[in-house]
Amino acid sequence: MSFTAPVNAMQFLLNHGVDFDKIITQDKFADATPELVSDILNGASVFARDVLAPTNWTGDQNPATLDGKDVTASPGFKEAYAAFVEAGWQSLSTPAEIGGMGLPTVVSAAVNEMIYAANMALGLCPMLTGSAVKAIDAHASEDLQETYVPKMVTGEWTGAMCLTEPQAGSDLGPVRTKAEDNGDGTYSITGQKIYITWGDHDCADNIIHLVLARLPDSPEGSRGISLFLCPKYFVNADGSLGDRNDFYPIGLEHKLGIHGSPTCVMEFSGAKGWLVGEVNRGLACMFTMMNEARLFVGVQGVAIGERAYQAALDYANDRVQGRPIESDPTDPIINHPDVRRMLIDMKTRLMGARAIGMATAAADDLGDHARAGLLTPIAKSYGSDTGVSVASTGVQIHGGMGFVEETGAAQHYRDARIAPIYEGTNGIQAIDLVGRKLRRDGGEAMRALLADLKHINIEADQAEGLDVCVRALTNGIETLSVATDILLNASEKDALSVATPYQTLCSLVISGALLTKAVARGTLAGDAHAPNMAVLARYHALSVMPEAEAQLEQIRAGADPIFDFPKTALADL
Numbered sequence: 001m002s003f004t005a006p007v008n009a010m011q012f013l014l015n016h017g018v019d020f021d022k023i024i025t026q027d028k029f030a031d032a033t034p035e036l037v038s039d040i041l042n043g044a045s046v047f048a049r050d051v052l053a054p055t056n057w058t059g060d061q062n063p064a065t066l067d068g069k070d071v072t073a074s075p076g077f078k079e080a081y082a083a084f085v086e087a088g089w090q091s092l093s094t095p096a097e098i099g100g101m102g103l104p105t106v107v108s109a110a111v112n113e114m115i116y117a118a119n120m121a122l123g124l125c126p127m128l129t130g131s132a133v134k135a136i137d138a139h140a141s142e143d144l145q146e147t148y149v150p151k152m153v154t155g156e157w158t159g160a161m162c163l164t165e166p167q168a169g170s171d172l173g174p175v176r177t178k179a180e181d182n183g184d185g186t187y188s189i190t191g192q193k194i195y196i197t198w199g200d201h202d203c204a205d206n207i208i209h210l211v212l213a214r215l216p217d218s219p220e221g222s223r224g225i226s227l228f229l230c231p232k233y234f235v236n237a238d239g240s241l242g243d244r245n246d247f248y249p250i251g252l253e254h255k256l257g258i259h260g261s262p263t264c265v266m267e268f269s270g271a272k273g274w275l276v277g278e279v280n281r282g283l284a285c286m287f288t289m290m291n292e293a294r295l296f297v298g299v300q301g302v303a304i305g306e307r308a309y310q311a312a313l314d315y316a317n318d319r320v321q322g323r324p325i326e327s328d329p330t331d332p333i334i335n336h337p338d339v340r341r342m343l344i345d346m347k348t349r350l351m352g353a354r355a356i357g358m359a360t361a362a363a364d365d366l367g368d369h370a371r372a373g374l375l376t377p378i379a380k381s382y383g384s385d386t387g388v389s390v391a392s393t394g395v396q397i398h399g400g401m402g403f404v405e406e407t408g409a410a411q412h413y414r415d416a417r418i419a420p421i422y423e424g425t426n427g428i429q430a431i432d433l434v435g436r437k438l439r440r441d442g443g444e445a446m447r448a449l450l451a452d453l454k455h456i457n458i459e460a461d462q463a464e465g466l467d468v469c470v471r472a473l474t475n476g477i478e479t480l481s482v483a484t485d486i487l488l489n490a491s492e493k494d495a496l497s498v499a500t501p502y503q504t505l506c507s508l509v510i511s512g513a514l515l516t517k518a519v520a521r522g523t524l525a526g527d528a529h530a531p532n533m534a535v536l537a538r539y540h541a542l543s544v545m546p547e548a549e550a551q552l553e554q555i556r557a558g559a560d561p562i563f564d565f566p567k568t569a570l571a572d573l
Helices: 007-016 034-061 077-087 105-118 120-139 142-154 282-318 337-365 369-402 409-416 426-438 444-461 467-488 492-497 499-525 530-544 547-557
Strands: 065-067 070-072 157-162 178-181 187-197 206-213 226-231 233-235 241-244 247-252 263-276
Touching: 007 034, 007 105, 007 337, 007 499, 034 077, 034 105, 034 120, 034 409, 065 247, 070 247, 077 120, 105 120, 105 282, 105 337, 120 142, 120 157, 120 206, 120 226, 120 263, 120 282, 142 157, 142 206, 142 226, 157 187, 157 282, 187 206, 187 226, 187 247, 206 263, 206 282, 226 233, 226 282, 282 337, 282 369, 282 409, 337 369, 337 499, 337 530, 369 409, 369 426, 369 444, 369 499, 426 444, 426 467, 426 492, 426 499, 444 467, 444 499, 467 499, 467 530, 467 547, 492 499, 499 530, 499 547
Parallel strands: 157 206
Antiparallel strands: 065 070, 178 187, 187 263, 206 226, 226 263, 233 241, 247 263
């Protein structure tokens, strides 16, 4: 169950698919030379392979444990995390002015994919820490920033976000956790939070929780929620750690996957916290954290899919069963046409989802917030859905051995399944895409994207051997344009009923466009990997892009096929 990061694929997309040359012309990224980035990617690959990957199976088979009021991480996690901190990986894309390396987010996306693929359960901890740093840096007071951010940037202290309660999940309006003003600049936080990823552990000296709670007399619903910072241990004036705060893990969830990630039930009993941002503006502050987290959940999906693909490829190269066509009886199953089809399909879809994630990060690096906002729900949903489908295909290639635990294929499938759920379900991503990112601005951001996709086709027309891609992308752009017009003029019921098909359609077309762009530019640049990438792009054009037409048919139909069937008959005719 080894893992080797696909560095060549990542570098190809960086060089030719996501305008990295424009990103590094900005003063803030002047140090991010191609040579430095190449060294970072190769260094991260070695670290992921040698330090993190060996702990993945151990974490799955030996989950974190709760003893009294303390959680102990899976065997090997504490040592692996210490090595992660010592190597400085936590601060990769954190701005230099707050102590980070200041590299582009798109580089961090590539490195984080390696980390998640090596050990997704462990990788969740630094992901949440990085996102918490963003929220604290954007909204907290200078005192809080000076006290907590430096050690969180290094990873010496980790972060967690406490949102969910039994009655408040995707809709946080019903949050009941209470906050009372102590009159000294602090607040007392009381309530119970569930599903708190890495809410407690022994890998870091302190854990900084961002907690949603409601002050007395605050408005009902989401407009009455505030955000508070609650450290596990108080910090003394000299920077040393003091007494423990009054909140504790009271349970660990037994989950389908990511067993090594301690998912805690946290009880706050008058814990001391500090307000982050303005009163009753907690959700707005928290979204600073969640938006980045959503991008990286999409990256997680690609990461787990990549590891599942590599395991399936290794198995297909080793397993002998039946006589493959045009092969000897002793040749492995990779020579069977259908196995080969599954492998190329896995690889192509992963490359397309990877390209969308990197393009989303690149838009953020370029300061194109409208483009980044438009792409974020697409990156989250397509990356996570692709991870599940690819991991499922990985089980299929393993056959019966994939359905038992010893090969690790089952773990990939189990681990991947959370990504379409947390940080906003993929259905919520679709509502966000259609309701906020598309209809709110009258389609302006989407039309700008469509214009760029058309320009990609012009570039592709100048490169030899991409006729199939150009035709498929032409049809895909037209399909997406028609679907966009339909949704802009649809009723809210129709629009929300087909939001997921629209999100899927966007993913199919944009991924194909980005692969075509990368191949066209790589070909014109004489990149040695361009011919192989061109094969993937052509497969996408022939086998993946055509699925967009089916999504358009659902979009045309609107809500009727869904709601015509009586609710009372859903259980049985």
